[in-house]
Amino acid sequence: MSKTGVWIIGARGGVATTALVGALALREGLTSETGLITSTALFEGVPLTAVGDLVFGGHDIRSTPLPDCAREIAAATGTFPPALLDRLEAPLRAIDGNVRPGVLFRSGDAIDSIADEEAVPRATEPAATIERIAADLREFRAANGLERLVVVNLASTEPRPPAHPAHEDASALDSALRSDDPEPFIASSLYALAAAEVGAAFLNFTPSPGALLPSIAARLRAAGVPFAGSDGKTGETLVKSALAPMFRYRNLKVLSWQGYNMLGDRDGQVLAHEENRAAKVESKDNLLHESLGYPLHSKVSIDYVPSLDDWKTAWDFIHFEGFLGVRMSLQFTWQGCDSVLAAPLVLDLVRLLDLALRRGEAGACDHLALFFKSPHGQREHDLHRQFQALAEYTERLRTGDSRH
Amino acid sequence: MSKTGVWIIGARGGVATTALVGALALREGLTSETGLITSTALFEGVPLTAVGDLVFGGHDIRSTPLPDCAREIAAATGTFPPALLDRLEAPLRAIDGNVRPGVLFRSGDAIDSIADEEAVPRATEPAATIERIAADLREFRAANGLERLVVVNLASTEPRPPAHPAHEDASALDSALRSDDPEPFIASSLYALAAAEVGAAFLNFTPSPGALLPSIAARLRAAGVPFAGSDGKTGETLVKSALAPMFRYRNLKVLSWQGYNMLGDRDGQVLAHEENRAAKVESKDNLLHESLGYPLHSKVSIDYVPSLDDWKTAWDFIHFEGFLGVRMSLQFTWQGCDSVLAAPLVLDLVRLLDLALRRGEAGACDHLALFFKSPHGQREHDLHRQFQALAEYTERLRTGDSRH
Amino acid sequence: MSKTGVWIIGARGGVATTALVGALALREGLTSETGLITSTALFEGVPLTAVGDLVFGGHDIRSTPLPDCAREIAAATGTFPPALLDRLEAPLRAIDGNVRPGVLFRSGDAIDSIADEEAVPRATEPAATIERIAADLREFRAANGLERLVVVNLASTEPRPPAHPAHEDASALDSALRSDDPEPFIASSLYALAAAEVGAAFLNFTPSPGALLPSIAARLRAAGVPFAGSDGKTGETLVKSALAPMFRYRNLKVLSWQGYNMLGDRDGQVLAHEENRAAKVESKDNLLHESLGYPLHSKVSIDYVPSLDDWKTAWDFIHFEGFLGVRMSLQFTWQGCDSVLAAPLVLDLVRLLDLALRRGEAGACDHLALFFKSPHGQREHDLHRQFQALAEYTERLRTGDSRH
Amino acid sequence: MSKTGVWIIGARGGVATTALVGALALREGLTSETGLITSTALFEGVPLTAVGDLVFGGHDIRSTPLPDCAREIAAATGTFPPALLDRLEAPLRAIDGNVRPGVLFRSGDAIDSIADEEAVPRATEPAATIERIAADLREFRAANGLERLVVVNLASTEPRPPAHPAHEDASALDSALRSDDPEPFIASSLYALAAAEVGAAFLNFTPSPGALLPSIAARLRAAGVPFAGSDGKTGETLVKSALAPMFRYRNLKVLSWQGYNMLGDRDGQVLAHEENRAAKVESKDNLLHESLGYPLHSKVSIDYVPSLDDWKTAWDFIHFEGFLGVRMSLQFTWQGCDSVLAAPLVLDLVRLLDLALRRGEAGACDHLALFFKSPHGQREHDLHRQFQALAEYTERLRTGDSRH
Secondary structure: OOEEEEEEEOOOOHHHHHHHHHHHHHHOOOOOOOOOHHHOHHHOOOOOOOHHHOEEEEEEOOOOOHHHHHHHHHHHHOOOOHHHHHHHHHHHHHHHOOEEEOOEOOOOHHHHHHOOOOOOOEOOOHHHHHHHHHHHHHHHHHHHOEEEEEEEEOOOOOOOOOOOHHHOOHHHHHHHHHOOOOOOOOHHHHHHHHHHHHOOEEEEOOOOOOOOOHHHHHHHHHOOOEEEEOOEOOOHHHHHHHHHHHHHHOOOEEEEEEEEEEEOHHHHHHHOOHHHHHHHHHHHHHHHHHHHOOOOEEEEEEEEOHHHOOEEEEEEEEEEEOHHHOEEEEEEEEEEEHHHHHHHHHHHHHHHHHHHHHOOOOEEOHHHHHHEOOOOOOOOOOHHHHHHHHHHHHHHHHHOOOOO | OOEEEEEEEOOOOHHHHHHHHHHHHHHOOOOOOOOOHHHOHHHOOOOOOOHHHOEEEEEEOOOOOHHHHHHHHHHHHOOOOHHHHHHHHHHHHHHHOOEEEOOEOOOOHHHHHHOOOOOOOEOOOHHHHHHHHHHHHHHHHHHHOEEEEEEEEOOOOOOOOOOOHHHOOHHHHHHHHHOOOOOOOOHHHHHHHHHHHHOOEEEEOOOOOOOOOHHHHHHHHHOOOEEEEOOEOOOHHHHHHHHHHHHHHOOOEEEEEEEEEEEOHHHHHHHOOHHHHHHHHHHHHHHHHHHHOOOOEEEEEEEEOHHHOOEEEEEEEEEEEOHHHOEEEEEEEEEEEHHHHHHHHHHHHHHHHHHHHHOOOOEEOHHHHHHEOOOOOOOOOOHHHHHHHHHHHHHHHHHOOOOO | OOEEEEEEEOOOOHHHHHHHHHHHHHHOOOOOOOOOHHHOHHHOOOOOOOHHHOEEEEEEOOOOOHHHHHHHHHHHHOOOOHHHHHHHHHHHHHHHOOEEEOOEOOOOHHHHHHOOOOOOOEOOOHHHHHHHHHHHHHHHHHHHOEEEEEEEEOOOOOOOOOOOHHHOOHHHHHHHHHOOOOOOOOHHHHHHHHHHHHOOEEEEOOOOOOOOOHHHHHHHHHOOOEEEEOOEOOOHHHHHHHHHHHHHHOOOEEEEEEEEEEEOHHHHHHHOOHHHHHHHHHHHHHHHHHHHOOOOEEEEEEEEOHHHOOEEEEEEEEEEEOHHHOEEEEEEEEEEEHHHHHHHHHHHHHHHHHHHHHOOOOEEOHHHHHHEOOOOOOOOOOHHHHHHHHHHHHHHHHHOOOOO | OOEEEEEEEOOOOHHHHHHHHHHHHHHOOOOOOOOOHHHOHHHOOOOOOOHHHOEEEEEEOOOOOHHHHHHHHHHHHOOOOHHHHHHHHHHHHHHHOOEEEOOEOOOOHHHHHHOOOOOOOEOOOHHHHHHHHHHHHHHHHHHHOEEEEEEEEOOOOOOOOOOOHHHOOHHHHHHHHHOOOOOOOOHHHHHHHHHHHHOOEEEEOOOOOOOOOHHHHHHHHHOOOEEEEOOEOOOHHHHHHHHHHHHHHOOOEEEEEEEEEEEOHHHHHHHOOHHHHHHHHHHHHHHHHHHHOOOOEEEEEEEEOHHHOOEEEEEEEEEEEOHHHOEEEEEEEEEEEHHHHHHHHHHHHHHHHHHHHHOOOOEEOHHHHHHEOOOOOOOOOOHHHHHHHHHHHHHHHHHOOOOO
């Protein structure tokens, strides 16, 4: 049977490590499919590649081997039973053998500071860097006899690059690449362009603003590959997008929606930098205005609280007005392990992009909005309509309807 | 233009008083339509009777005049500005003139204890009592030149009547009525039967288990009138039904869902009685199992906390399992004024039942599930699918589709 | 009997208006003493001036008359029953007759923006301004036959003035005043210096950093008057100072303490300005480190949420470590009306400063630490030890012990 | 040096296992003293036995060996790192060798149901049972060369025994024992009487109402041994006793205090039985009334939520009235691992009872109120005064003051 490879940018990070431990545990029958959307009844009859059949590799800017990354996570968050890691030591090490040094390309101080700088020199020439990435992808494909490839961006959120014509315009993009002008690019842009070059599907699971710029999205589409993004909807924003429609249905007017997020770990550390946080906060905040259909007072803050490590804790306060102008409130506290919430979504999206690749679907996957805080090219943030869209897609697949 | 009358059982209670103050305030342009679902874009082009054109009357077992009820509420909950009540004194008093003594019929100790027993003797003969109620309804219709009538049950939750063949079977019901056997009936049964007799639509906004027993629902259907119920979904359960689908979408397994409700006021006082609370708790709890599709540990408690008065405060704790068996949690605190949340739903439902009556829709209104904790005859508790059903109904109305 | 006057800086603000409405309501027997510490058993046998005997006047930079201020608050927060305001209209108006235009003196943009600039010109000459304030105070004293005067700063929090030798050193202070150098001063400094000049006790109920600078505190002490401050401990910080000792007693190690505060109203509006907020946040945050005795990760944020008006809502998350290194958490949500919490403390402090003035106590009132977020000159933040200190003071008064 | 033995009733339960793992980890230098009150500066200069020098044994009604109990806890709550248990396997097994079959004596259905009935027959003769327990204690003392013995009751909460004259009166107690009348006794009574017989100090860390009945407390006092109880104050009640004084200090009137507790594990399972829960709820609730000094609406509920296991989660809602009758609220959520909170308190109390034994202090240890929900013979529930009392005790020890 034809094989699918998954190439993860940030392969040794928390989400990636959790996804890999989970995928291996599933392959070995050591865990359940809880958390995997693609394992629910919704996908009955849909020919998805089994998680256990996926082949993994990737880039990272850190050198710690995957089994050690997994043990660090187990110690910090308690999410992996140590016995499980003992069982998975060998296959994790095997995947680690497929990890190549990543790219530092105008990634900002926060990201530079966590890189293993000896192994990962800072690059400045975009075209050559894309070539180097593409070479790694081709080698991975050849070495493993892979028919299809899905490139997944799980790297830390980068600062937004300053506006540039090459972000919008195809010929400006070409010309910047030809002249090796680093100005319009950040690392995530180069990874996406490399994916287009080798014909891989592309998943931007982070809010990194460089990956799916209009001109890059157009390039992926032109390459005939599907892509999806941005920013996996895992916790507080997920709850937001489930609750906001309730207020709309009931004509209850939301006056203020304040969301306070706290997290530790490497992700929190990077987001403690204002320039990195900006993209994330924007991604978390704008859904409210669009879901509710009117302007309201809102705020999203993200604080770095090291003791929480990956246990994201968020408190939201929603102040709303009902009949006769009476003000009432709803508040919620979310306590979830971010990587554990994100990892199965990554596996789901890989399976769905692989399917889209097989089916020849090119461009943005509108049916995957459910998975993202900022679904590419869409303004639909209502979780329920997003679910409906996915359900309609799977229904079409089952009934052989050719539209997608 | 043809007029619609609204006859409220429990016309001097908290929800009724709030609905009446609100309806008058809307008529006078003194408040906004916030909280009214029928005033949203969803109902554009749907020919609903204006709230200001409704004519109100009702039954109650207490004698306090409506303006005094309203002032009591204003003092206790702060929900009506005193200036508003000054403005509405006269029209409230006029409605109060349409209120007749209600029925105490096997209503239980809790309800008996709040009745003004001089004005409201305890009845024991069902047929005669139905006749008395029907006579009040006919008089109201005649005196006000009403073409249509909607009977609304807002009385306190009654204890469940012991099982009886007349609850299920039409001929057993006939025979019990003919022999004037009180056994199968409680007050709410008699109100619903009177509605059937005079051809009024019927709304069971409470969880009272006597109103929409199968044989009574059949009688309403046979009378050609629409009905809807039971138990308005106003607060904690509303949030539950918005959130439960989120866990389902994401294949996150809910292990435990504990809901702790507190409220004061007369409603809380009645629900402090175990026999009255039973029906309510059942109504609040069963949706989870049906929404999620698997058994889980759950609990709903309702405590009487006098200092809260009508400010229902509820805390829910949701413990769930994600990928790799990791346990996480979501908790929320709801702080809402129950009457203020319920009142606009009552007005919405009156308008929608009036519409159904005009359109000749008989029997249970399936499209109104959105409004209820225990939608009659349905197992659909997902708020979003319920909203979808209502949206499809209004769409059919707009496009002239004859199905309903 | 000898009379005591109370001169309030910010007499038309939320806290002042609430204190005045409360004081009048107490005088008229229209409310209870709930919230007044000086009315508890602790003060039995302590000869305090009755709240009803206090005579009120003050400065303000806004011109709205007090009865209108009170009605605005009633409409926004629901804290005064309108009937009460009808009853107190005349005495509130009478107090308003004692309010004089306040001082804008390097008060910052936020405060300037809420001033009624026609009535309140910006001053730049410190000595003359002090003289103008002192003249107002003397006139108030003479017109009302007052024997003692307590000046109370309830004005909005000012930005911190840049460091200056006159803040620390008495002769530098003298020299700045002689040369009319505005540099070292902000409005609150001038009010405190005027109090010293006329022999009034001084209460800095706000965190304004200009009022009790070392050289000004020394000046008050030298004038033989007692003073107290800074920053009334009303809500989230009160809870903090009650809870922090619990962790210390039990040797539970607090890892992180995050506090998120939200409020609307004029106070929130001023604190939305970074320069004004700085003093407040510092005042709210430093107690933890001192209470617990070790450094920890902590944060205090204050957000302006207009819809909350004066209903301060705060969420604190406390992450702590127990035996065997296990991490646990406590979170709390505080929902209190700031002015209603602050007003009785102001009346308490006025009575206690009046008593201290009568007893000839000069300088900082160490026994009043209980009332403040940043008790002047002290590092004791443990609420329980602070209460103990106050109890010991009243005990000494009762037993005639001459120490204070 | 003279050795102290600790005999734990319920030695294989969650709290005991955690205390034993912790004590061994401390002995081996594998954990810190966080959570141990006796390791704080308060006890500097107080000659306490080192935790590492204590010798452990006990009774249990279950047969699972201690290392397996510890592994079960590690799997369920994540509180012990598996590597730690590997290190402690041998010493845990050694302690397990000192555990003897416990007593089922009118312990109620809930407790019977968790017993290993083959190993632990139900006893009905009190005198003989006391003798059997005393023989186990003497053997433990002899075998280990122990000079002093502290008996610690950590068994599940029993139902309250029906009132009996022998509970109050010494001669009625004697006569019941002489005639071998089982009526007045439950298992915990017999353990306490056995402790008195062998001259051991006695700690009732549970709310079990049979252990410190007046006549039994008198017997312990007469035997010249110190005792302490009842019901370790570990979580929600700890927070309550820290917060209630705050409302008293500030003259804020608490209207309602609702406390909802959830926990799983064996403790929760036993407390799911109404008769067992009664003693616990009473112990958790009565402190409020006594701390605040006035009656208030309050409730404590405890629900069994299996998925939480030992992670006790509690939500408290406090509704209070301030100045001008305004109602405000404070709510908190406590998430703590009960055994991890209780275990260090057990070790603290053992050290303190051992000290009291050495110092010849007989009877109730009033200075230990800080540790208990229902401090024996006291009405002082204010955490801060309780801490003060303990601090005064240690100060007396340091200064050689002979009072205790």
